[in-house]
Amino acid sequence: MQLNRRRGNGRKVKAGVAALVCALFVIAFIVVRPVSERISRLTGETSRDPDDRVDLEQPVRLKVVYPDEQIFMEKYGKSFMLRYPNVSFEVLTAVPGDPGIPLAESGSIKKMLNQQRPDVLLLNQESLGYLAAKNQLAALDSWIVRDRFDLQAFDSKVTDRLRQLGGGLLYGLAPEIERMGLFYNRDLFRSEGFAFPVSRMSWYDVLQTAARFQAEGGDGERIFGLSVYPRSTPGSLISLVAATLDLRMIDPVSRGLTLQAAGWRDVWTTVIGGYKNGYLAWETLPARNLFLEGKVAMSVQPFTFLSKLRESGGVSFDWDVVTEPVNPGSPDQSATFQIPMIYAVYAGSPSAKVAWELVKHINSPEIADQQIRDNREVPLLSRKQQLLERLRSSGVKADIDCFYELKPGASVSAPKDGVPAAFRSVFAGMMDGEAAQVLEGRKTVAEALQAMERQGGEALLHSRTEGR
Template sequence: MKRRSFRKITTVLLAATLTLGLLAGCNGSKPADNKQEKVLRIGVLSGGYDDSYFRQQYTDVYEYTHQNIRIEVVPAIDQSQYRYSDGSEGYQQPDYLESMKKIMTGGNPVDIVVTDTSVLNQLIQENMLKQLDPLMQEDKFDTSDFVPAVIDGIKDLGDGKLYGLTPSFSSSALFYNKKIFTDAGVEPPTDKMTWDDIFNLARRVSKGEGKDRVYGFAFSRYQGSDPFYDMQYNYVNALQLKTYDDKAETMTVSSPQWIKVWETMTKLVKDKIIPDSSVGMSDGAMDQWTPISGDLFLSGKVAMTIGENYYINEIVDANNNAAKIKNYKAVDWDVVTVPVHPEKPDVGGNIWLSNTFAINSAAPNPETAWDFIKFINSEDWAKLRSRGNSYEMVARKSYIEPKQGLDYNIQAFYLLKPTPPTDPKDDKMLIEKPGLYSVTNVGRNYYQEVLENKKTPEEALKEWEEKGNKMLLEIKNNPKTQFQEDGTPFVPDESGASGVKY
């Protein structure tokens, strides 16, 4: 959504407070009188250019209804520094955890932190956040209307205790084309189907040859997407398969479970049930470009695909403008939950809690911090926000409704529990040893060799393991070691530039 649209939303919110006084009473809050001004400092993971978007989304209305509160937004990572880089220093992955800890400590710590689940998890482990359960009990703050997947996802980070709350979330589901299933005489997918069930359905609805081929399933709707990444992100991660051991010293990919995954995935690609990265790129499609050419689902090339909740906006927009798009027919669609693995039938949702609000244990103004968090997680806030946010869904179930009066299975976006968060130690290790990203990425080369019938999955995984073990040894000898695309090691010099090759 464009910034101009958000300004309109904010105007509506402010108007609501003037005419109804609605938000002034959010969850028991009262309009503040003209006492001495108090500063509430909110730490965010990154920023530095312009904090107006964040303010419009979260703080403007609170400041309007609490005249004696002034909010400061403090970025842990100042992104503006990269704007003036000439590129000679190279790019260093920011350490978000350590940067956030810096603004949470010292002489002027922030009161509230806004983080994703990865950083939140680590801050909980280091006892840097205030537990919210006692505050919620004292104020009778009810979370029964919150989406269970959201609350449970946050509780999982704190061993069953709440250290943060989020007013909104993003999620994904399995979109399917009703007409393709009807034409094939096949029953469409349902919630909580296993991956094997979905792949079997995909085989039954796949049809055609060449540029007219209709594929049964795609991990991504985007033309030319990376099949290796799609497999890792959507399928392997849900199984919680590890590429290397907990110490990042030994590869673990040459196992029966990894072999089974690669056998399953590569067969689906070879049998043209799942499209490879070349689909749509070499059949003359670009000579007949339309606004939906790069979208495999909208262009009718796949029967099922995984998409985020905000993909609904794109489908609705395309359908509303169908008459203006050459050779396009409005898609009759619906959604079900993303597929699950039988070992974990209730887990598999890709739920993103990217703006979770928590109170710093060292907060100078903990009471005001809690009042703010109550405010933006209140029922009144959810009611207002549900009317205007196109990219996220509110966390309260009562105010989650289909877009524009449409009828679709909206529960599919929050019926499953999210995939468990990564271990904080793993996240920290990736920052300390950036070369580990390459250890995973080099697997793409071996996966491609299987797709090209140059190796069997077992042979390719064994070679990946051997190559990966050599790379891990380089990293063990020097944690700063990184790798070129072919796996050649180098150590960046002190400025972060390309470095010295071995």
């Protein structure tokens, strides 16, 4: 467009620009200010000064909940103190008299808040939701807006889940998540002429594929179709399949075990059949992993298994990974999605500004780089693109994007069954014992489930009593 150089037209242009600037200023005042005010009203922080920064001259001692003081200082504390030399830390590892780490049980968290009043809390999903509903946490939204903290760098499924737990607000940030994938040995599939696994397979399809591997390897050892994490035993596999199908362990009315329902019976029958027919690997030696030895075609493992595949130059076979098996009724959902460690600011903290700076530091791109660089087992970071780019640049060719493909499933998002964590490990061992008796022909599946319901119910009651 040609500019008109005549003076009269120049004045008109200037007047028009001035009017446009005024109009934009009015729009910004009308639109932007109410948005920031709405965030302030939601978070209850209407008096927070957006320029309110940490005073570097004022000594601050932050109380932080973390499982181990030395690990905390190495991972986060020392680097934070380089930026804020006026800050020192008191790391709270457990409630006095309580051997447990207070991040799993809401009761332990409540006890710690009353006794020690920490500034930064380390929570799981259940505890975050509990404390957010009790107004015990500081909402982070206005700080995020003020500091232009880039939430877009995080996997949206993680922040969506955290907002869901907070009733629409962010009360915590999580640098890492956990989720499983289906790793497979491409060489074994090629040698048999079978099609490679694909993402979003059902457990039925995975087990049918596993059943095709019932041959001996070149060294005379058996080749299995499938193994699972953490120990490849019937109890672990039954638990995974049941979680995917959203089978409930606890009756909501009686609060007792309910294992004789048709769904549980079908899972047990299918899994036990796989072990009987020899295509499911039962690994009895904890130090041995048959998939890494090239003896298993597929294995359901967490993201950190990727590091084992790359250790000491990597395994001798070609491999890849797809999403974990899914429920055909909800093929976009993950049954293993977990946010194990969420960092939050206690609402009653006298040093809330500094506490937020620490939460921000723990979730920063610099710390994410450190996690990738220094960890023997690289965790699945919430900063999705940063992790993918770094691993690809280091030579990883597998389809690791699949670990970010699924969203939290119903069994993950729903409240827990009310099953104490200690009981779950006892119960898995109990399942392995009953499965062995079925395989040996000493019990039927129906008899095993009946025994599990009775014995497991007694153990559950004991765990609840001990947890009071």
